[in-house]
Amino acid sequence: VETDRHRTVHALMVCPKGALLTFLLTHTMDSPANDTVLRAARGEATDFVPVWVMRQAGRYLPEFREERLKSDFFTICRTPELACKVTKQPLDRFDLDASIIFSDILVIPQALGMTVEMIKGKGPHFPEPLNVPADLAKLTTDIDVDAVLGYVYDALRLTRDTIENRIPIFGFCGGPWTVMCYMLEGGGSKSFSKAKGWIYGEPDAANDLLNVLTETSIKYLIGQVKAGAQILQVFESHSGELTPVAFEQFLLPRLARIADGVKSGCAELGLPEVPMVVFAKGAHYALESLAQTRYDVIQVDWTIDPAEARRRVGPHKTLQGNLDPCVLYGSDETIRDEVEKMITGFGTQRYIANLGHGMHPTHEPEKLRVFVDAVHEVSKRLNAK
Secondary structure, X not given: OHHHHHHHHHHHHHOOHHHHHHHHHXXXXXXXXXXHHHHXXXXXXXXXXXXXXXXXXXXXXXXXXXXHHHOOHHHHHHOHHHHHHHHHHHHHHOOOOOEEOOOOOOHHHHHOOOOOEEEOOOEEEOOOOOOOHHHHHHOOOOOOHHHHOHHHHHHHHHHHHHOOOOOOEEEEEEOHHXXXXXXXXXXXXXXXXXXXXXXXXXXXXXXXXXXXXXXXHHHHHHHHHHOOOOEEEEEEOOHHHOOHHHHHXXXXXXXXXXXXXXXHHHHHOOOOOOOEEEEEOOOHHHHHHHXXXXXXXXXXXXXXXXXXXXXXXXXXXXXXXXXXXXXXXXOHHHHHHHHHHHHHHHOOOOEEEEEOOOOOOOOOHHHHHHHHHHHHHHHHHHHHO
C-alpha cells in the first residue's frame, strides 16, 4: 500500500494528464495483494522472482483427475463454477504468484462453428477439419465473441471473486498459427503437412484463416480484460514448425497485430492496460523480431540458454520461462540446482519463472512445490547479495 501511495504521488507530480490516467489505471486499479508478476512484467523492481507454471491446473493433480471423472473436459471449460474450482486447485497447494483461468485454446474454433472433442489418451480431435479453401465458408465468422464465449468471462469473474484478488489472473488465447494447425490437421500432428500445405500451396486461404483467427482473438482477449484478467498470454505453441521466412511472412504480423489490437482496444474502452506475454515456442530465430512488438513479456522454452535469450531480447523486455518440465522428474536437489542455474542466467529482475512448456500428467505434485519454493528462495538470496 505504501509503495502504491508513493507511485501515485510521484505520478501526480510529473505525469501529463494522458500519461497520468494510464498510470493510475495500470498501478492502482484493483491491484492484487501480491502483484509481483505484474511488476516484473512491467519492468519494475521485485523483491523476488515470481513464478507460475503452464498447465498448473491439470491431470498431474489427483483432485483434477477426480473432477474429470465427473465431467468431460469441455463441460468443465463451459461451466464457470467448475472452471473456477479447477483453476483454484493448484493455488490451494502451492505458493504460486499467478493463476490462469482454466480453459482451452480451441474454444475459438468452437466459437467459429467447428466441433472439437477431447479424446482420452489422444487429446483434441476435430471430426470435420478444414480440408480445402472452400471449407472456410463453413465457418461462422460474423459472431458476437462476447456472447459466444461469455462462459469464459463468467469463469474469470467468479475466480477473481473467489481468490479475493490475492494474485493476478491470466487470460489467454492460442496463437493464430497454432489454432490453424488444429483446424486443418484435425488434432495433433508430427509433420503438420496439411497446415504447411496451405502456407505453401494455398497462401491466400492461409492468410484469410489467419486473419479471422487474429481478429477473433483480439476481441476475445479484450473481453477477458473486461471480465477481470490482469495479464494476458498468447500461446503460439507450434511456431517452431515454421521456417524463419514463413514466420516473418505469415505469423509475426499476426502476433504483432494481436498485441496492437488488444492494447489499443483496451485504451479506447477505458480499460486498464494489462501486460501481455507471447510464447512462440521453438522460434528462437524470432526473438529479436518479437522484442520489437508491443508484448511486455517474451516466454522462451528450455532449448535456449537464459543468458543468450536475455542478450538477444535486450534490456527493455521481461522474459518468462524456461525450466525443462522433465527436470521435475529429478531429485529435489537436482530441481533446486537447475533453478539456481536458470535464475542466475536470467537474472532476478524483469523475469518471471516458469517451465519451458506445461506440466506433464505424470509429474508428482510435490515436485512442483519444490520448484516453486526454490524459485522464491534462490531469487531472494541472490537479491540480498
